[in-house]
Amino acid sequence: MKKVSIIIPIYNTSEFLSDCLDSVVNQTYKNIEILLINDGSTDQSQEIMKEFSDKDERIHSIHLSENKGVGYSRNLGIKNATGDYVYFLDSDDFLSLDAIQLLVENIGDNNMISGQQRKIKTKEDSKNIELEIELVEITNLNRHFRNCSILHRLISTEFVNKNHLRFSEKVECYSELPFITQMVQRMESTSYVRSCYYFKRLRNDPISNPAIMQRENEKILMDFLSIFNDLKEEYKNNDRAITYLDELFLNFYRKNIVMLFSKRDIINNYFNEVAISAEKVDQSKWKRLNMVVRNEFKFLLKRKQDQFSKLMSFHHFARNIKRAIGSKRKIYIQLYRTLFMKLPLKERTIVFESFLGKNYSDSPKYIYEYMLQNNMNYKYVWIFNKKGRDIQGNAKQVKRFSLSYYYYLATSKYWVSNSRLPLHLNKRPGNIYLQTWHGTPLKKLVFDMNDIYSANPNYKKHFYQQSRRWDYLISPNQYSSEIFRRAFKFEKTMLEFGYPRNDILYQKNNEAYIRSLKGKLNIPLDKKVILYAPTWRDDEFYEPGKYKFNLKLDLQKLKEQLGNEYVVALRMHYFIADDIETSGLEGFAYNFSKYDDIAELYLISDILITDYSSVFFDYANLKRPILFFTYDLEKYRDTLRGFYINIENEVPGPLLRTSDEVIDAIANIDKVNDQYREIYDQFYLRFCDWDNGEASKKVVEKIFHE
Ligand code: C2G
Secondary structure: OOOEEEEEEEOOOHHHHHHHHHHHHOOOOOOEEEEEEEEOOOOOHHHHHHHHHHHOOOEEEEEEOOOOOHHHHHHHHHHHOOOOEEEEOOOOOEEOOOHHHHHHHHHOOOOEEEEEEEEEOOHHHHHOOOOOOEEEEEOOHHHHOOOOOOOOEEEEHHHHHHOOOOOOOOOOOOOOHHHHHHHHHHOOOEEEEEEEEEEEEOOOOOOOOOOHHHOOHHHHHHHHHHHHHHHHHHOOOOHHHHHHHHHHHHHHHHHHHHHHOOOHHHHHHHHHHHHHHHHOOOHHHHOOOOHHHHHHHHHHHOOOHHHHHHHHHHHHHHHHHHHHOOOHHHHHHHHHHHOHHHOOOEEEEEEEEOHHHOOOOHHHHHHHHHHHHOOOOOEEEEEEOOOOOOOOOOOEEEEOOOHHHHHHHHHEEEEEEOOOOOOOOOOOOOOEEEEOOOOOOOEOOHHHOOHHHOOOOOHHHHHHHHHOOOOEEEOOOHHHHHHHHHHOOOOOEEEOOOOHHHHHHHHOOOHHHHHHHHHHHOOOOOOEEEEEOOOOOOOOEEEOOEEOOOOOOOHHHHHHHHOOOEEEEEOOOOOEOOOOOOOOOOOOEEEOOOOOOHHHHHHHOOEEEEOOOOHHHHHHHHOOOEEEEOOOHHHHHHHHOOEOOOHHHHOOOOEEOOHHHHHHHHHOHHHHHHHHHHHHHHHHHHHOOOOOOOHHHHHHHHHOOO
């Protein structure tokens, strides 16, 4: 029985390492040695390695005291391998349990065989897979090795050593290229096994912990050119290797260099380097390219940088037009970038948006209304999903993603928004962007979120790019300031004045106003009001942005037992697409999920029920009772998100699991108040200290001085 040496370089992948090693030690093929090369990790990787090696004697660990790079680590793995075959795996990826067995069974007398790589966002994605196994013959080796990846290939150790196949230790990206080039010229054909899976994880934090190919594009370019030049020299007399390298270069040019060269300053920095490498490509190859790229090559070779840059601009323009055709939105984006952004900046125009155009609410509303009341000399624009809203003042209303939306965003000096604006809205010089955000965080935010649970691999990267545009960020309390700086990596000006959206809780918390609100909302004046405002759940959705909500509060029971004294105001999170069923509960349950401003609902209510929503931090300003209906606490806290505070003893009210417990707490609300008085006071001091009804004023004075 042949032995396989599985070589795994490890560098700061503690979040993923257990999944990786689990999949290796549990392989159905048992005759393996597992070589773990710890490449100077500074996280918990070493402890995890030990945990596994203590339990499995097939594991051999090598620890490097400093980071030497993936090429060095893999070469070290080869030196220490005693198996008949070597196999390379990355420590953030994992295998299907029969992967090695399928490769060994199918390799026959060949020197190498590959399996199928599958990119996945979460571990769940590895479960929906096709299982039909098939051996596929490959004759086009250049295309097969175009991905420059050594992963998931079973290779004869004798073949590796006889041909001295080694990785580059000079570059970080493309260190596999010398190994692969040598292999390509030594092989006639190869095969791969379909449905023999290697799961390649799409990592979602290219900012704090990038995978190698998530490094900056310029670094990737320099590494590629350097290794390409070296190999072209080394293999200058070897046609097969040369053809492989030339095709690789052209592919890299089309995919990476053209994209990178959308910016003129990058062309200025790298034109010469790219030209030097382009010169090495066999001319007959680039003559087969399309006209634009062919001419770009001509200018490169003749070192005509100016003409090259102009042609490259045209290349991008044509590319964008081609992509825009057929999509109104894409045409608008092109207009935004190429025309609207070049119009003069309107110095006294402010664009406001709240909750992605869904509401007229939150801090943007209160900042706007403060400016109206003080007759400030500005033009106001509000973004809504539907125009014709009944709002104060005479702000211009524009529909989100319409032509006027792009026009006003491109030409207005100020943007005020409580959530992220789309990534495609480039920020122009002179623009001032006030990010008000929308809550004191309980649930972990962005860069504090565990990598593994977030579904969208681009989430952190996009958040980072979007938040670089924020000039000011409003913080409601000291606690949030600290979290925002870290979790958003925010380094610009933090406005530490409390929340404009909470001004109303100090200014209008009086009987007359509350009665008038109740009248407007058709709520009976002789009943007390319970507000139920839960948050959304990351794992329950129809499609991105449209979440489900499964109402666990037994409204019928609440009506039977509390209906004489109370009514219930229901308020779902703005991500929730489900309509809450209230038929049969008329006169008791009122659905205000589409109502603009939750602050007004706070004012009319006597008790708040929530779960993990930031609403309780704001509501505490009213010092009224708060109950936590946390029927899924463990799942929410431990699997979905993680919290910043200890919900079990730091929040100002009881955690309740069932509708009966909720009813009981409401029936005995005075007792609950007494029980939580001390914690409530501490909570108020910690989270509501800055709010006093003046936040809008202070924000406006800071940013919109006359
Ligand atoms: N909200 C609401 N109705 C709800 C829940 C929330 O109107 N039923 C509003 C509140 O203004 C709340 C804000 O939306 O403060 C944010 O809601 P959260 O439930 O806290 O959730 P999320 O949108 O994920 O934001 O730092 C805060 C976090 O980012 C949380």
